[in-house]
Amino acid sequence: MRGREKLFLLLGIIAAIGLSFASGAFNRYYLGIVIDVGINIILAVSLNLINGHTGQFSLGHAGFMAVGGYVAAKLTLVCGASAWIFLPALLLGGGVAALAGLAVGVPSLRLRGDYLAIVTLGFGEIIRVIFQTSEFFGAATGLTGITRLTTFGWAWGLAAVTVYVVACLVNSTYGRGFIAVHDDEIAASAMGINPVRYKVTAFVIGAFFAGIAGGLYAHHKGVLTPSGFDFIKSIEIVVMVILGGMGRTVGVILAAVILTILPELLRGVAEYRMIIYSLLIIGLMLTRPQGLFTFGKK
Amino acid sequence: MSALLELDKVTITFGGLTAVGELDMKIEQHELVGLIGPNGAGKTTAFNLITGVYQPTSGRISFRGKPTVGVKPHELSLAGISRTFQNIRLFAQMTVFDNVRTAMQGNRAQGISDALLRGRTFRAGEARVDHEVMELLKIFSLDHFRETMSKSLPYGDQRRLEIVRALATQPKLLLLDEPAAGMNPTEKQELMELIRFVKDKFQISVLLVEHDMKVVMGICERINVLDYGKKIAEGTPDEIRANPKVIAAYLGKDFDDA
Numbered sequence: 001m002r003g004r005e006k007l008f009l010l011l012g013i014i015a016a017i018g019l020s021f022a023s024g025a026f027n028r029y030y031l032g033i034v035i036d037v038g039i040n041i042i043l044a045v046s047l048n049l050i051n052g053h054t055g056q057f058s059l060g061h062a063g064f065m066a067v068g069g070y071v072a073a074k075l076t077l078v079c080g081a082s083a084w085i086f087l088p089a090l091l092l093g094g095g096v097a098a099l100a101g102l103a104v105g106v107p108s109l110r111l112r113g114d115y116l117a118i119v120t121l122g123f124g125e126i127i128r129v130i131f132q133t134s135e136f137f138g139a140a141t142g143l144t145g146i147t148r149l150t151t152f153g154w155a156w157g158l159a160a161v162t163v164y165v166v167a168c169l170v171n172s173t174y175g176r177g178f179i180a181v182h183d184d185e186i187a188a189s190a191m192g193i194n195p196v197r198y199k200v201t202a203f204v205i206g207a208f209f210a211g212i213a214g215g216l217y218a219h220h221k222g223v224l225t226p227s228g229f230d231f232i233k234s235i236e237i238v239v240m241v242i243l244g245g246m247g248r249t250v251g252v253i254l255a256a257v258i259l260t261i262l263p264e265l266l267r268g269v270a271e272y273r274m275i276i277y278s279l280l281i282i283g284l285m286l287t288r289p290q291g292l293f294t295f296g297k298k
Numbered sequence: 299m300s301a302l303l304e305l306d307k308v309t310i311t312f313g314g315l316t317a318v319g320e321l322d323m324k325i326e327q328h329e330l331v332g333l334i335g336p337n338g339a340g341k342t343t344a345f346n347l348i349t350g351v352y353q354p355t356s357g358r359i360s361f362r363g364k365p366t367v368g369v370k371p372h373e374l375s376l377a378g379i380s381r382t383f384q385n386i387r388l389f390a391q392m393t394v395f396d397n398v399r400t401a402m403q404g405n406r407a408q409g410i411s412d413a414l415l416r417g418r419t420f421r422a423g424e425a426r427v428d429h430e431v432m433e434l435l436k437i438f439s440l441d442h443f444r445e446t447m448s449k450s451l452p453y454g455d456q457r458r459l460e461i462v463r464a465l466a467t468q469p470k471l472l473l474l475d476e477p478a479a480g481m482n483p484t485e486k487q488e489l490m491e492l493i494r495f496v497k498d499k500f501q502i503s504v505l506l507v508e509h510d511m512k513v514v515m516g517i518c519e520r521i522n523v524l525d526y527g528k529k530i531a532e533g534t535p536d537e538i539r540a541n542p543k544v545i546a547a548y549l550g551k552d553f554d555d556a
C-alpha cells in the first residue's frame with residue numbers, strides 16, 4: 001500500500017513522456033485521437049469529482065474548459081510559443097478556470113439537483129457567449145494559429161496527474177467527506193463535515209483540471225472556436241461520467257476512452273451522435289443504473 | 299459551573315404547530331438522561347434544535363456555556379455534540395469502516411495537502427485513524443464487518459454502526475434517537491449496557507430517546523417527559539413512574555411491557 005499511488009503517478013508520467021518520444025513513428029491521425037483520449041480522461045475524471053463523488057450535478061464543464069483553453073492560448077499567442085511557456089500557460093488557464101469554479105461553486109451551496117444543473121448549464125452558455133462577443137478573444141471566429149505544443153506526453157502525463165490527484169483526494173479520511181456530502185448532507189454535517197466547503201473544493205479542483213484540459217485542447221487543435229464549447233460538449237463529458245458509473249474512477253476512464261474512439265469509428269453516423277448518447281443513457285438507467293464499468297467498491 | 303447543555307424556554311413552531319414549546323432542559327457532565335414521550339411529542343425536533351438543524355423560534359440553547367443559536371450543525375459537531383438518527387442515515391455508498399472514519403474529520407491531523415503528498419504525516423495520521431476506528435468497531439462487535447457496505451448490514455447493526463460513527467467525532471454529548479428501535483428485548487438490553495459502558499469509558503453525557511419504558515427506567519439517571527411539545531415531568535425513574543401526568547400521557551400503556 002505504501003507509496004503505491006506515487007509509483008503509479010511516476011510510472012504514468014514516465015510512460016507518457018517515453019512514448020511521446022516514439023510518437024513520430026505513429027500515424028498522425030491515430031496519434032491525434034490518442035491525444036484526444038488523454039484530454040477527455042482529464043475532463044471526465046475531473047468532472048467525476050464534482051458529479052460522481054460529491055454528487056453536484058454540473059453541466060458546466062465545457063465552460064471551465066473554454067476558460068482554460070482561451071487563457072492558455074492567448075498567452076502563448078502573445079508571449080510566443082515555446083515548450084517553456086507551455087506549462088505556465090496551462091497552469092494559468094487552469095487557475096483562471098478554478099476561479100470560475102469558485103464563482104459557480106458558491107451558488108451550489110443553496111441549489112441542489114435540477115436547479116444546480118440549470119445554473120451550471122447557464123454558466124457554461126454565458127462563458128461561451130462572452131468569448132463569442134469578445135474581440136480580444138477573436139469573437140465568433142475564435143483564436144487561430146495556436147502553436148501545436150500538445151504532445152502525447154503532455155496529454156497523458158497530465159491525465160496521470162489528474163487521476164492521481166482525484167484518486168488521492170477521495171481515498172483519504174479527508175476525502176471521504178466528498179462522498180459523505182453526496183450520500184447524506186444532513187448526516188455529513190452532523191459528523192462535523194462542512195458541506196459547503198467540500199462542494200466548493202470539488203468545483204474549484206474540478207474546474208482547474210477542466211481548464212488544463214482546455215489548454216491542452218487548444219494547443220492540440222491549433223484553433224479555438226466558441227461553438228466548440230457549447231452545452232453539447234458538457235453533456236459529452238457528463239455521459240462519460242454516468243457511463244463510467246458516477247464516482248468510479250476506473251470506469252470513468254474506460255468510458256472516456258471508449259466514447260472518444262467510438263465516434264471516430266462511426267464517422268458515418270456522426271450527426272446521430274446525440275441521439276446515440278441519449279439512447280445509451282436511457283438504456284443504461286434502465287439496465288445498469290450503477291454504470292457500465294463498475295467493478296467492486298469505490 | 300454551568301451545565302454541559304442548557305435549553306432555556308426553547309420553542310419552535312411549524313406553521314401553526316408548536317412542535318416544541320418553552321422547553322427547559324439541563325444536561326450535566328457525564329450524565330445519562332432520558333427523553334421520553336408519545337409519538338409526535340417533539341423528541342426528534344428537540345434533537346434537531348440541539349444539533350443546529352433547526353433554529354428555535356424563541357428561547358436559548360447553550361453548550362458548555364456558549365450560545366448555539368445560529369451555529370451550523372457541523373460546527374456544533376466539531377464542538378462536541380454528536381447524534382444518531384431515528385430514521386437511519388448512514389453513508390450508503392460506503393463500507394462500515396469508511397462510515398466511521400468519515401466522522402473523524404475533527405480529530406484527523408492530515409488534510410488536503412497531506413492526502414496529495416502521501417508522505418509520512420499522511421500515513422501516520424491514516425494509521426492512527428484506522429486504529430481508532432477499529433477500536434470503536436470492536437466495542438460494538440462490528441469489526442469483522444469492516445469492509446461490508448453499510449447498507450447491507452442487518453438493521454440492528456446499522457443502528458449500532460450509527461452509534462459508533464457518532465462516537466468517532468469524539469463527542470462530549472451524545473444524542474441517541476431511538477437507538478434500540480426494531481431490536482428484540484435481549485438485543486435492547488445488550489445495547490443499553492453498551493451505552494452505559496461507552497458513557498463511562500469516554501466520559502461523555504448521553505441524551506437518550508427510547509420508547510421502551512423498561513429500558514429507559516433501567517438505565518437513565520434522570521428522565522424528561524415531553525407531551526405535545528411541552529415538558530410535563532422531570533425526575534428520577536421512580537418519580538417518573540409514579541407521576542400521574544406521565545401515566546395520563548401514556549394512557550392505556552402499561553409501563554412494564556410498553
Ligand SMILES: Nc1ncnc2c1ncn2[C@@H]1O[C@H](COP(=O)(O)OP(=O)(O)O)[C@@H](O)[C@H]1O
Nearest residue numbers: 312315317335336337338339340341342343344
Ligand atoms: N420540519 C417539520 N415541519 C413540520 N412539522 C414538523 C417538522 N418536524 C417535526 N414536525 C412536527 O412536530 C411534531 C413533533 O415531531 P417529532 O419531534 O418528530 O416527534 P417525536 O420524535 O417525539 O415522535 C410532529 O407533530 C411533527 O409532525
Ligand SMILES: [Mg+2]
Nearest residue numbers: 341342343384
Ligand atoms: Mg422521533
